[in-house]
Amino acid sequence: xxxxxxxxxxxxxxxxxxxxxxxxxxxxxxxxxxxxxxxxxxxxxxxxxxxxxxxxxxxxxxxxxxxxxxxxxxxxxxxxxxxxxxxxxxxxxxxxxxxxxxxxxxxxxxxxxxxxxxxxxxxxxxxxxxxxxxxxxxxxxxxxxxxxxxxxxxxxxxxxxxxxxxxxxxxxxxxxxxxxxxxxxxxxxxxxxxxxxxxxxxxxxxxxxxxxxxxxxxxxxxxxxxxxxxxxxxxxxxxxxxxxxxxxxxxxxxxxxxxxxxxxxxxxxxxxxxxxxxxxxxxxxxxxxxxxxxxxxxxxxxxxxxxxxxxxxxxxxxxxxxxxxxxxxxxxxxxxxxxxxxxxxxxxxxxxxxxxxxxxxxxxxxxxxxxxxxxxxxxxxxxxxxxxxxxxxxxxxxxxxxxxxxxxxxxxxxxxxxxxxxxxxxxxxxx
Amino acid sequence: xxxxxxxxxxxxxxxxxxxxxxxxxxxxxxxxxxxxxxxxxxxxxxxxxxxxxxxxxxxxxxxxxxxxxxxxxxxxxxxxxxxxxxxxxxxxxxxxxxxxxxxxxxxxxxxxxxxxxxxxxxxxxxxxxxxxxxxxxxxxxxxxxxxxxxxxxxxxxxxxxxxxxxxxxxxxxxxxxxxxxxxxxxxxxxxxxxxxxxxxxxxxxxxxxxxxxxxxxxxxxxxxxxxxxxxxxxxxxxxxxxxxxxxxxxxxxxxxxxxxxxxxxxxxxxxxxxxxxxxxxxxxxxxxxxxxxxxxxxxxxxxxxxxxxxxxxxxxxxxxxxxxxxxxxxxxxxxxxxxxxxxxxxxxxxxxxxxxx
Ligand code: HEM
Ligand code: SF4
Ligand code: SF4
Ligand code: SF4
Ligand code: SF4
Numbered sequence: 001x002x003x004x005x006x007x008x009x010x011x012x013x014x015x016x017x018x019x020x021x022x023x024x025x026x027x028x029x030x031x032x033x034x035x036x037x038x039x040x041x042x043x044x045x046x047x048x049x050x051x052x053x054x055x056x057x058x059x060x061x062x063x064x065x066x067x068x069x070x071x072x073x074x075x076x077x078x079x080x081x082x083x084x085x086x087x088x089x090x091x092x093x094x095x096x097x098x099x100x101x102x103x104x105x106x107x108x109x110x111x112x113x114x115x116x117x118x119x120x121x122x123x124x125x126x127x128x129x130x131x132x133x134x135x136x137x138x139x140x141x142x143x144x145x146x147x148x149x150x151x152x153x154x155x156x157x158x159x160x161x162x163x164x165x166x167x168x169x170x171x172x173x174x175x176x177x178x179x180x181x182x183x184x185x186x187x188x189x190x191x192x193x194x195x196x197x198x199x200x201x202x203x204x205x206x207x208x209x210x211x212x213x214x215x216x217x218x219x220x221x222x223x224x225x226x227x228x229x230x231x232x233x234x235x236x237x238x239x240x241x242x243x244x245x246x247x248x249x250x251x252x253x254x255x256x257x258x259x260x261x262x263x264x265x266x267x268x269x270x271x272x273x274x275x276x277x278x279x280x281x282x283x284x285x286x287x288x289x290x291x292x293x294x295x296x297x298x299x300x301x302x303x304x305x306x307x308x309x310x311x312x313x314x315x316x317x318x319x320x321x322x323x324x325x326x327x328x329x330x331x332x333x334x335x336x337x338x339x340x341x342x343x344x345x346x347x348x349x350x351x352x353x354x355x356x357x358x359x360x361x362x363x364x365x366x367x368x369x370x371x372x373x374x375x376x377x378x379x380x381x382x383x384x385x386x387x388x389x390x391x392x393x394x395x396x397x398x399x400x401x402x403x404x405x406x407x408x409x410x411x412x413x414x415x416x417x418x419x420x421x422x423x424x425x426x427x428x429x430x431x
Numbered sequence: 432x433x434x435x436x437x438x439x440x441x442x443x444x445x446x447x448x449x450x451x452x453x454x455x456x457x458x459x460x461x462x463x464x465x466x467x468x469x470x471x472x473x474x475x476x477x478x479x480x481x482x483x484x485x486x487x488x489x490x491x492x493x494x495x496x497x498x499x500x501x502x503x504x505x506x507x508x509x510x511x512x513x514x515x516x517x518x519x520x521x522x523x524x525x526x527x528x529x530x531x532x533x534x535x536x537x538x539x540x541x542x543x544x545x546x547x548x549x550x551x552x553x554x555x556x557x558x559x560x561x562x563x564x565x566x567x568x569x570x571x572x573x574x575x576x577x578x579x580x581x582x583x584x585x586x587x588x589x590x591x592x593x594x595x596x597x598x599x600x601x602x603x604x605x606x607x608x609x610x611x612x613x614x615x616x617x618x619x620x621x622x623x624x625x626x627x628x629x630x631x632x633x634x635x636x637x638x639x640x641x642x643x644x645x646x647x648x649x650x651x652x653x654x655x656x657x658x659x660x661x662x663x664x665x666x667x668x669x670x671x672x673x674x675x676x677x678x679x680x681x682x683x684x685x686x687x688x689x690x691x692x693x694x695x696x697x698x699x700x701x702x703x704x705x706x707x708x709x710x711x712x713x714x715x716x717x718x719x720x721x722x723x724x725x726x727x728x729x730x731x732x733x734x735x736x737x738x739x740x741x742x743x744x745x746x747x748x749x750x751x752x753x754x755x756x757x758x759x760x761x762x763x764x765x766x767x768x769x770x771x772x773x774x775x776x777x778x779x780x781x782x783x784x785x786x787x788x
Contacts (some may be wrong), residue, residue: 010719014574017581020543022573025495036495039563046562046571047718050684055677056566063440071564092564098447101516105503107450108514112496112503121496125516128557128607135493135564147438153445167518173455174475174483174525176462183447190444198442214699218518221704222610222697242464258742264701305700309742312464312476330606332671333644335773336706375642 002034003086010047011040029121035136036120038087045075045084059091059139061146064198067094067156068142089138090120094131094157095149096190099168099183101126110152118145129207130167131157161375162200163193163365164207171212171230176311177304178212179230179320180348185357186210192358193365203372206365213316214304220328220339225378226364227325227339228357232317235297236307238285243313247287255287259306267299268306285313321347322357326364326390327379337379342391344401363394397427452513452525454483470590471546472532473523484532485523486510488544489555489580489587492520493563493573501542509535519555519597521548545588553586553596553732557609561602567674568602569617569687570716575600578720579615582729593739593748596732597697604669610695612745613728614707617716621686622666623679627653634659634676642671689714689724693731694746705746711763727763734760753787 005027014023026043029036046053059070069092075083082088097103111132115121120136127133137145146156157165166189169175171182189208196202209220212230220227247255260268273292276284283295295306295314307314324346325339343360347353364378371393372381382390391398448456458477465475473485491498502522506514509531510524517523522544524535536546548554556579559565561572579598586592599608600615608614630636636659640648647665651658659679661672670681691714695707710731714723738760739748749757758765771779 011574013719014577017577018543018545018584019577019580020489020491020498020545021577022491022493023577025491025493025498028497029495043563043571047574050570050687050716050718051682052562052565052568054564054566061440062437069564071566090564096444097516098445098450100447100451101518102447102450102452102455102513103515104450104513105506106512108499108503112499116496122493123496123499124493125490125499125520126492126518128518128559128609130518146440150440153441155440155442155444170515172460173451174458174462174485176464176475178460178462181460187444187446194442194444198440216697216699216704219609219697221699222695222706239463254741257740262701262742301699303699303701305742308700311466315463330609331669332605333642335775336606336610338704338706375638 002030002032002037005030005037006041006044008040008044011044026122033121034086035090035138036122038084039090039120039122039136041084042073042075042087042090054090059142061143061156064156066159066162066198066200068092068146069094069159070139087136090136091139091142093119093134093137093142093145093149094127094129094159094165095134095154096157096165097126097130097132099186100170100173101130102173107152111149111154114145114148114152118148129157129165131165156198158197158200158205160200161202161204162198162206163190163196163202164205165197166190166208166210166224167218168210169212169217171210175212177215177230177307177316179232179316180212180228180322182210182212182230185228185348185354188354188358189361192361196365202369204375204377206368206378208361214302214323215308221325222328222336222338223330224328224339225326225368226361227328229323229325230316230320231302231323231345232320233345234317234319235281236283236295236300236317237315238283238293239313239315240285243285243287243293243310246310246313247291252291255293259309260293262305263300264303264305265299265301267296267301269294269296283314320349321345321353324360327377327382329377329379334380334383337383339379340387341399341402342394342396344399360394360396367393450513452483452511454481454525454527455513457481458483467550467590468529468532470552470588471536471549473549474529482529483525483527484529485525486532486535486539486546487517487521487523487548488539488546489548490520490522490544491573491577492555492558502544505535505538505542505544509538517548519548519557521555545584547588550590551592551594551596552588552590553583553592553598555587556580557597557599557611559600559602559607565602566677567670567682569619569670569682570602570689571718572600572602572608574719575602575615575721575724578722579725579728582725583732586732592732592736594742594744596735596745598728610697610707612693612695612707613731614692614695615724615728616690616692618688618690618712619668619670619681619683619686620688620713621681621683622661622663622668623670623672623681624683625659625661626678626680627656627658629678630658630676631656633678639672639676639679642675644669644671648672687716688712689716689721691724691727691731694749696744696746698744701742701744701747702750709769710757710761712766712768730763731761755787
């Protein structure tokens with residue numbers, strides 16, 4: 001039995017309504033756990049004052065420089081003691097979940113056991129960066145909890161100016177749009193940069209995210225410094241049986257309005273069956289005995305729309321790989337920026353492909369570590385030094401897929417023009 | 432006395448293979464297509480003809496271990512021992528026969544976990560820490576989300592929107608919740624209030640000066656002690672100085688307002704990804720249930736539901752109808768603060784004769 005509950009008139013309001021209530025959960029914990037009792041007291045105080053009342057500090061586990069988020073209550077009695085003493089220390093452990101956030105129930109229960117024993121019992125599945133957040137341990141118990149999680153095979157995630165925990169979509173495990181092995185790539189990257197993850201020494205945070213296709217379920221373009229997005233180089237594949245089934249169900253209006261009319265590059269046309277172009281870059285499929293879809297794959301930008309609508313009837317190609325975009329971040333300090341294309345296509349199938357990929361990641365990380373200013377993300381760094389200089393630094397050739405359009409102002413010195421033309425010719429010859 | 436042994440951590444990120452449902456493992460990278468037999472259920476078919484049904488249900492994200500154990504019981508008794516979570520805190524429980532779907536759905540619903548969140552529904556809100564655990568929050572996170580989802584649960588359980596709707600909330604302007612079709616984000620309206628007694632001891636002054644996006648912070652001396660001052664005419668009330676210097680308190684009981692942004696889109700489908708745009712601000716930080724915020728969110732959603740065409744995301748819909756009609760249909764006031772005056776903001780002006788009447 002835990003100590004008596006504080007009055008929580010505001011929080012009680014959050015027990016009403018049909019959506020699962022975290023307050024009801026906290027109250028369940030408070031029956032056995034004093035920390036949860038005082039957490040409810042502290043949170044109610046925030047609801048009344050409409051202000052936060054935690055402050056940070058420094059705390060960690062042996063051997064690591066990050067991964068624990070220390071929290072100390074700022075609500076004190078006149079004598080300086082905590083008003084909510086059992087939640088006076090309420091630290092979070094960020095633990096990396098299995099890629100794709102898959103679990104078996106045995107593991108989940110074991111995680112619960114550890115956190116019931118050493119922490120508040122409150123678990124967030126998951127944080128926005130992709131960690132399991134075990135919320136609420138005393139300073140003394142942080143190490144104990146970590147040791148048990150670590151014995152189970154789990155490791156701490158990142159915090160501070162470090163490589164952060166990554167996230168990958170479900171991808172190959174259950175999604176037909178997947179164009180590479182997201183989980184394998186995710187594992188290789190984290191394991192390559194464990195030092196950068198655990199011992200914060202970068203100019204600022206650095207995030208990788210992995211999406212299996214341009215649907216970008218992980219929001220990697222907007223939320224990561226290094227976005228790896230699956231794509232394909234050859235033609236969209238088709239399946240006539242599924243195309244006819246789709247058409248029989250949805251009809252011509254939906255085909256025209258929802259598929260053909262919404263292709264961003266007008267790459268899809270409707271044709272008479274038997275009258276489709278016989279070009280190596282055209283995909284076609286009969287949707288009925290009289291009509292066929294024709295897709296010009298040279299104009300297709302791999303946006304995924306038609307494939308999403310007609311799943312199975314239209315499928316991603318077979319010559320798969322990834323597009324890499326660098327520089328995504330949130331608002332601080334120049335305003336939100338998206339990653340932009342650095343590698344239009346890179347195959348990711350053989351061991352050698354993976355080595356090339358990891359080499360690139362290493363060059364980017366090294367360049368960032370050496371050239372970014374303190375508290376500067378990759379996106380800000382690239383904006384400051386210019387994309388061309390960044391590419392030179394990471395030894396990547398320019399490519400017109402990197403831009404929306406060429407420059408629209410004359411303010412640059414083009415004295416090196418002839419040399420650059422020679423390089424462009426050399427690139428063309430090498431391709 | 433013996434010294435306690437210092438344990439060295441075992442560093443490394445383990446393979447996820449042993450956590451995969453057997454159907455996921457057997458058909459890894461070999462799926463052909465999927466459909467949705469009902470909202471909340473995904474049916475995937477592999478190239479070998481193998482099938483798996485995944486039932487998706489909403490959770491409160493911040494879960495007590497009893498809730499996690501309850502979910503484990505459901506997975507063990509009505510599923511097949513494996514589950515996963517989506518990035519929006521929904522649980523997905525895979526089963527290998529269609530016959531198991533209905534009992535699993537019923538068990539989840541009976542235990543208060545709404546089944547839905549798939550396809551063109553409103554999924555769970557991506558959210559942050561708030562008063563529960565962050566050290567800089569302007570509002571709560573889980574409470575805002577709970578009150579919002581209480582009102583949107585039918586939209587979670589049904590697929591009646593033109594396309595999927597992804598929501599986020601963020602309890603400061605840093606926006607950890609991220610870009611979304613509709614994002615609810617704290618907006619400060621007052622410059623930081625500085626406690627000059629503490630600055631010298633707590634803050635690294637050059638670091639704080641460098642943090643400000645508009646160079647509004649200057650070192651100064653107050654009462655003989657080094658401190659910082661803010662040019663309040665320049666200050667854009669972003670709160671960036673507050674995390675590195677807590678004595679520069681940005682949060683204010685009345686000054687913290689809530690803003691609403693729409694049309695963020697991360698997917699590349701149809702249009703390129705876009706950031707969300709400001710459409711409402713000045714809403715009160717009205718704990719514990721934020722009715723004013725929820726009313727605006729609902730108004731926007733209903734306008735989109737009524738007028739959006741199939742497959743149009745919020746951003747696509749607004750691209751078609753234009754901003755004047757967006758404001759007309761939602762009844763939201765268009766104010767001068769929506770005209771972007773940040774660096775590079777002129778690209779957001781209409782430099783054409785394309786005008787809607
Ligand atoms: C005291 C300061 C801060 C605290 C306590 C804090 C806390 C957090 C937490 C708890 C998360 C979720 C972590 C997880 O998933 O495990 C998060 C994510 C995030 N934070 Fe912060 N944060 C702080 C400062 C910042 C700053 C300065 C920025 C931006 C410049 C920022 C941007 C983000 C973003 C964009 C995410 C989402 C990441 C993703 O989607 O991958 N945060 N933050
Ligand atoms: S990003 Fe693409 S491959 Fe990954 S889960 Fe989403 S749709 Fe599937
Ligand atoms: S995937 Fe290609 S063909 Fe299909 S809608 Fe997108 S751009 Fe058009
Ligand atoms: S959005 Fe701001 S206040 Fe909320 S958790 Fe993130 S850093 Fe903290
Ligand atoms: S709130 Fe933002 S703009 Fe104002 S002084 Fe602080 S950092 Fe500068």
